[in-house]
Amino acid sequence: MEILAERYQIQQQLGKKAGRRTLLARDTLTQEMVIVKVLSFGSDFEWNDLKLFEREAQILKSLSHPSIPRYLDYFEVNNLPHTQGFALVQTYIPASTLEQHLNLGRTFSEAEIKQIATSILEILIYLHQLNPPVIHRDIKPSNILLGNRSGNSVGQIYLIDFGSVQTVAAREGGTMTVVGTYGYMPPEQFGGRTVAASDLYSLGATLIYLLTGTHPADLPQKDLRIDFEPVTNISPGLRSWLKRLTEPSLDRRFSTAREALRALQQPQWDDNLAVGQPTGSKIKLDKQEDSLEIIIPGVGLNWSSLSVGLFAIAWNSFITFWTIGVVFIAPFPLNLPFILFSLPFWGAGISLAYMFLFPIFGRTRLRLNQQQISLEKQLFGFQFNVERPTAKENITKIEYIPQSWHNTVENNRHGEHGMKNKNTGKIIIYAGIRQYEISGNSSGIQSKLEVQWLAAELSDWLGIPQSRV
Numbered sequence: 001m002e003i004l005a006e007r008y009q010i011q012q013q014l015g016k017k018a019g020r021r022t023l024l025a026r027d028t029l030t031q032e033m034v035i036v037k038v039l040s041f042g043s044d045f046e047w048n049d050l051k052l053f054e055r056e057a058q059i060l061k062s063l064s065h066p067s068i069p070r071y072l073d074y075f076e077v078n079n080l081p082h083t084q085g086f087a088l089v090q091t092y093i094p095a096s097t098l099e100q101h102l103n104l105g106r107t108f109s110e111a112e113i114k115q116i117a118t119s120i121l122e123i124l125i126y127l128h129q130l131n132p133p134v135i136h137r138d139i140k141p142s143n144i145l146l147g148n149r150s151g152n153s154v155g156q157i158y159l160i161d162f163g164s165v166q167t168v169a170a171r172e173g174g175t176m177t178v179v180g181t182y183g184y185m186p187p188e189q190f191g192g193r194t195v196a197a198s199d200l201y202s203l204g205a206t207l208i209y210l211l212t213g214t215h216p217a218d219l220p221q222k223d224l225r226i227d228f229e230p231v232t233n234i235s236p237g238l239r240s241w242l243k244r245l246t247e248p249s250l251d252r253r254f255s256t257a258r259e260a261l262r263a264l265q266q267p268q269w270d271d272n273l274a275v276g277q278p279t280g281s282k283i284k285l286d287k288q289e290d291s292l293e294i295i296i297p298g299v300g301l302n303w304s305s306l307s308v309g310l311f312a313i314a315w316n317s318f319i320t321f322w323t324i325g326v327v328f329i330a331p332f333p334l335n336l337p338f339i340l341f342s343l344p345f346w347g348a349g350i351s352l353a354y355m356f357l358f359p360i361f362g363r364t365r366l367r368l369n370q371q372q373i374s375l376e377k378q379l380f381g382f383q384f385n386v387e388r389p390t391a392k393e394n395i396t397k398i399e400y401i402p403q404s405w406h407n408t409v410e411n412n413r414h415g416e417h418g419m420k421n422k423n424t425g426k427i428i429i430y431a432g433i434r435q436y437e438i439s440g441n442s443s444g445i446q447s448k449l450e451v452q453w454l455a456a457e458l459s460d461w462l463g464i465p466q467s468r469v
Contacts, residue, residue, distance in 0.1 A: 008027060020037065020163075040085040053163070067119065073087075099141040111154075117203065124200070136202075137166055144159060201253065280446075283445070287457060292367075312353050315349050372391055374389035394431040426451065429458065438454060
């Protein structure tokens with residue numbers, strides 16, 4: 001058997017690609033099995049290969065994590081037949097890759113997918129928080145090892161092959177090199193730019209491969225997004241999370257592994273679309289591939305709106321008679337100060353009339369398309385924006401505030417509380433500096449189930465997880 005550096009006895013070849021070989025060897029000093037990666041100076045050798053190989057050795061030497069192979073040795077190779085180059089030695093992990101598991105016909109449940117995602121995210125949190133941050137750049141099934149199952153655990157997860165790794169310092173200090181694997185690379189990586197979120201995209205593509213059994217490059221695409229939904233049967237929460245993880249736009253993708261992990265662990269993701277539109281709901285939802293429109297009618301006539309209406313009639317009747325009296329009794333321009341004095345009262349009267357009429361005859365319309373988001377109030381053919389429209393790409397967050405109760409009368413002195421009113425909950429969409437709010441106040445949202453349903457539909461269409469207050 002061939003021996004490298006008079007120490008490492010080669011057992012078998014595990015892999016080979018242009019200029020590189022991965023060998024399984026026995027360390028004759030410790031009698032332990034090790035992995036030896038050899039870079040050869042052949043006809044297809046490029047100096048950039050040596051640069052990446054040396055970087056892998058340097059970075060691996062600086063890492064210390066139980067789920068990452070440990071650096072052992074680095075030396076020059078000159079005693080193998082027809083081979084000259086360098087060798088990197090690292091610990092051997094007796095486990096198969098996810099790629100090998102898939103090739104053997106293994107399938108993964110949703111619970112197992114979440115366990116794998118959690119393990120990889122924890123590794124990425126460690127790598128990305130180093131100084132300088134370390135970006136793997138080539139996360140894929142063949143670079144993830146899966147140990148034997150134990151109990152309810154899918155098995156121990158390991159991240160290997162740091163041959164494409166890059167530090168932020170290296171990126172900022174030199175020219176960019178495009179590395180990675182087609183199908184798992186985010187759009188920015190094709191341009192030679194990589195950030196921490198680039199690893200998140202690769203993880204998402206890997207998980208999609210595990211769910212579908214199809215290479216991400218072979219799945220259809222819509223607007224540069226991997227269209228995996230038609231070929232998977234997973235919970236809406238996980239589906240939305242994966243869509244956010246594989247967003248082509250960096251602005252809409254999770255920015256950090258910690259943020260992605262926190263979102264994955266939120267319990268509401270599991271029942272994002274657990275309920276459809278409640279029976280009896282009058283809300284209209286038109287959901288298309290490139291647009292979403294929600295129309296919420298008024299709540300209708302009830303005792304609350306009737307009391308407001310009666311007060312509005314009394315108020316406006318008084319102001320009308322008072323103004324008419326001032327106009328006709330006092331001569332112009334002596335009556336002008338009195339007319340001006342009445343204007344704020346007319347403003348209050350108009351507001352009262354609106355508060356009475358809108359819940360009965362008005363409606364709220366939220367519209368989303370690939371360009372922008374807008375929220376309008378409509379009454380008797382007139383419409384006005386609740387908040388100015390803004391670009392859809394500015395949407396960063398959907399906040400769901402559940403049903404609550406509040407006191408209408410409170411006596412702080414005696415600690416007594418009056419009647420309690422039910423707030424059915426509300427949804428706030430954050431787009432840059434603007435906020436678009438949908439709530440049950442003065443609208444046809446009658447129950448918390450309607451708010452949950454609308455929040456889930458918005459989250460699903462936008463591919464952005466809900467955050468619950």
